[in-house]
Amino acid sequence: MTVRCDRTPAWQELRKHFEATARQFDLRQAFAADPGRFAHFSQSAPALFADLSKNLIDAKAEELLFALARQCGLQARIDAMFAGERINATEDRAVMHFLLRAGAAPAGSLAGELGQVHTTLDAMLAYADAMRADHTITDVVNIGIGGSDLGPQMAVLALDEFVAPGKRFHFVSNVDGHELAGVLKGLAPEHTLFLIASKTFTTAETMANAHSAKRWFEQSGGTDIARHFAALTTNVEAAREFGISTTFGFWDWVGGRYSLWSAIGLPIALAIGSEGFRALLAGAHAMDEHFRNTPLERNLPVRLGLLDVWYRNFHGFTSRSIAPYHSALKRLPAYLQQLEMESNGKRVDLAGDVLPFGTSPVLWGEPGTNGQHAYFQMLHQGTDVVPLEFIAVRDASHDLAGHHAKLLANALAQAQALMVGKEDAGGHRHFPGNRPSTFFVLEKLTPQALGALIALYEHRVFTSGALWGINSFDQWGVELGKVLARDIEPRLSSGDVAGLDASTAGLLARLRQG
Known part of the structure; x- marks a missing residue:
C-alpha cells in the first residue's frame, strides 16, 4: 500500500527540521564542519559518478527523507x-x-512480453544494419513529435561520434x-529514407x-515508396494504405516519453548500429537493476528524487536548470523537459484529489559554456x-x-x-553563494x-512522482488543445467565429487578414 507524502509522520518531521535548521543551512559551513561531506554525499552508479555534496541538505534531512520514502511505500511501488x-x-x-532493455533470459510472468520485445528488436536491428550498409541511402528523416522525436533526436546528436560515415540524420x-521545407530543400528522393513515427x-x-x-517524394521523381518509407507504428493497415510495407510496432505499456528504447529508437539504431543500440539498452538495464535492487541509502535515482521533493516542497524552489558540459548533449535539456514535466506536471493525486503542494519543477537549460554567457x-x-x-x-572524443x-x-x-560566492561591500560584485548544484x-x-x-x-522522476502520489505515466494535459484545434482549423478558412470567446475570435480574424 502506498501513502501520499504529506500524510506521513516523516513529512511533519521534515517540516519541523526545515524550519528549525535547514532554512539557515550554509554549504560553506557544512564543508568546514565535516571533512567527510563529499564522500557521504557522492557515489558511483552504473556508468557514472554523482556528487550531491553541494546541495542544501544535511544528514538529518536525508535520514528523514529516507523515512519518508519508506512510509510512502516507495519500494512497493517500484516492485509493482x-x-x-x-x-x-x-x-x-x-x-x-524497463522490459525493452532487459536481457534475453525469461522474466517470470513477463516472459511472453519479453519474447515479443526481442522478436521486434532483432527485426528492427537487422533492418537498421541493412540500411546502414546501403550506401545509396545518405539521409534519414525521422518524422514524429513528442516522445517520437525528442528521445531519438537527443540520442543521435549525443552519440554523433558513433554515427555511420556517409549518413545524415534529420528530425521533423x-x-x-x-x-x-527546410529539411527537404537539401535532399534527393533516391537517397532519402523517411521514418514515420506514430503509434x-x-x-x-x-x-x-x-x-x-x-508528395515531395513523388513530385521530385521518387518511385519506390515501399523502399524509401518505413513506419514505427502498431497500425499496420493504415501504414499499408499509405504505401509503407516495412513497419515496426510497440505496445501500449510503452509511454511516448519512455519509447526511445523501442522501435521508436530506429533512427538511433540506424545511426550507431545494432551493437551500439544494444550497448545503449545495456546501460539502461544496468541502471534499472541498480534502482530495483539497491538499498535506498545508496540508490542514486532514489536519492535524487528525494532531493527533488526536498527542494520543491520545503525550500519552495520552482525550477531546476540542466547544464551539460558537452556540446553533443545539447538536446538533453529539451528531452528532460518532456520526461519530467509531462510525467509529473499533475495537480491531482491517484484518487483524483487536488494536491495541497507543488509537483514538477520547471526544467530548462543549455550546454555550458554557452549558458554561462546567457543565464548564469x-x-x-x-x-x-x-x-x-x-x-x-x-x-x-576530439584531439x-x-x-x-x-x-x-x-x-x-x-x-x-x-x-562559495564572493563578498563585495558595493553590492554589484557581491555573489551570495550557497547556491546548490549537483555534479555528474x-x-x-x-x-x-x-x-x-x-x-x-x-527512475528519479518515478521516485518523486511516487512520493507525491500522482500518476507519472499519463498525459491528459496535452489533449484539450488538440481537440480545440480541430474545431478552429476550418474556421481559419470560413471565418466563422460563432461560439468562440472574444479573444480567440479577435485573433482568428486578425490572422485571416491579408
Missing part, C-alpha cells in the same frame, strides 16, 4: 512496476519500458511547414508532415535560487589541444563559485553511458 502491475491507473496500463516534428498512425502533426513528405548571471546573483545540474564527460581542459575547468569553477561525471559519452544516464533520470 517491475512486476508488470497496471500502475498507470487512469489508462489501466502497465508501465514496462513541428507542423510548421518551414521546418519540413496509431493518426497523430495530426506527424501525419500532416508525412503526407507532405510523400541570474543563477549567481538573481533573486531566485535555482538548483543547477552539471553533466561533465571526463574524456573528450583539439587545450579545449577539453578549459571546458572542464569552467564546469568545476562554476559549481565552486555558486557555492561520465568517463566517456558512449551508448552505454548515455543509456544509464537517461534511465537514471527516468
Whole structure:
C-alpha cells in the first residue's frame, strides 16, 4: 500500500527540521564542519559518478527523507512496476519500458512480453544494419513529435561520434511547414529514407508532415515508396494504405516519453548500429537493476528524487536548470523537459484529489559554456535560487589541444563559485553563494553511458512522482488543445467565429487578414 507524502509522520518531521535548521543551512559551513561531506554525499552508479555534496541538505534531512520514502511505500511501488502491475491507473496500463532493455533470459510472468520485445528488436536491428550498409541511402528523416522525436533526436546528436560515415540524420516534428521545407530543400528522393513515427498512425502533426513528405517524394521523381518509407507504428493497415510495407510496432505499456528504447529508437539504431543500440539498452538495464535492487541509502535515482521533493516542497524552489558540459548533449535539456514535466506536471493525486503542494519543477537549460554567457548571471546573483545540474564527460572524443581542459575547468569553477560566492561591500560584485548544484561525471559519452544516464533520470522522476502520489505515466494535459484545434482549423478558412470567446475570435480574424 502506498501513502501520499504529506500524510506521513516523516513529512511533519521534515517540516519541523526545515524550519528549525535547514532554512539557515550554509554549504560553506557544512564543508568546514565535516571533512567527510563529499564522500557521504557522492557515489558511483552504473556508468557514472554523482556528487550531491553541494546541495542544501544535511544528514538529518536525508535520514528523514529516507523515512519518508519508506512510509510512502516507495519500494512497493517500484516492485509493482517491475512486476508488470497496471500502475498507470487512469489508462489501466502497465508501465514496462524497463522490459525493452532487459536481457534475453525469461522474466517470470513477463516472459511472453519479453519474447515479443526481442522478436521486434532483432527485426528492427537487422533492418537498421541493412540500411546502414546501403550506401545509396545518405539521409534519414525521422518524422514524429513528442516522445517520437525528442528521445531519438537527443540520442543521435549525443552519440554523433558513433554515427555511420556517409549518413545524415534529420528530425521533423513541428507542423510548421518551414521546418519540413527546410529539411527537404537539401535532399534527393533516391537517397532519402523517411521514418514515420506514430503509434496509431493518426497523430495530426506527424501525419500532416508525412503526407507532405510523400508528395515531395513523388513530385521530385521518387518511385519506390515501399523502399524509401518505413513506419514505427502498431497500425499496420493504415501504414499499408499509405504505401509503407516495412513497419515496426510497440505496445501500449510503452509511454511516448519512455519509447526511445523501442522501435521508436530506429533512427538511433540506424545511426550507431545494432551493437551500439544494444550497448545503449545495456546501460539502461544496468541502471534499472541498480534502482530495483539497491538499498535506498545508496540508490542514486532514489536519492535524487528525494532531493527533488526536498527542494520543491520545503525550500519552495520552482525550477531546476540542466547544464551539460558537452556540446553533443545539447538536446538533453529539451528531452528532460518532456520526461519530467509531462510525467509529473499533475495537480491531482491517484484518487483524483487536488494536491495541497507543488509537483514538477520547471526544467530548462543549455550546454555550458554557452549558458554561462546567457543565464548564469541570474543563477549567481538573481533573486531566485535555482538548483543547477552539471553533466561533465571526463574524456573528450576530439584531439583539439587545450579545449577539453578549459571546458572542464569552467564546469568545476562554476559549481565552486555558486557555492562559495564572493563578498563585495558595493553590492554589484557581491555573489551570495550557497547556491546548490549537483555534479555528474561520465568517463566517456558512449551508448552505454548515455543509456544509464537517461534511465537514471527516468527512475528519479518515478521516485518523486511516487512520493507525491500522482500518476507519472499519463498525459491528459496535452489533449484539450488538440481537440480545440480541430474545431478552429476550418474556421481559419470560413471565418466563422460563432461560439468562440472574444479573444480567440479577435485573433482568428486578425490572422485571416491579408
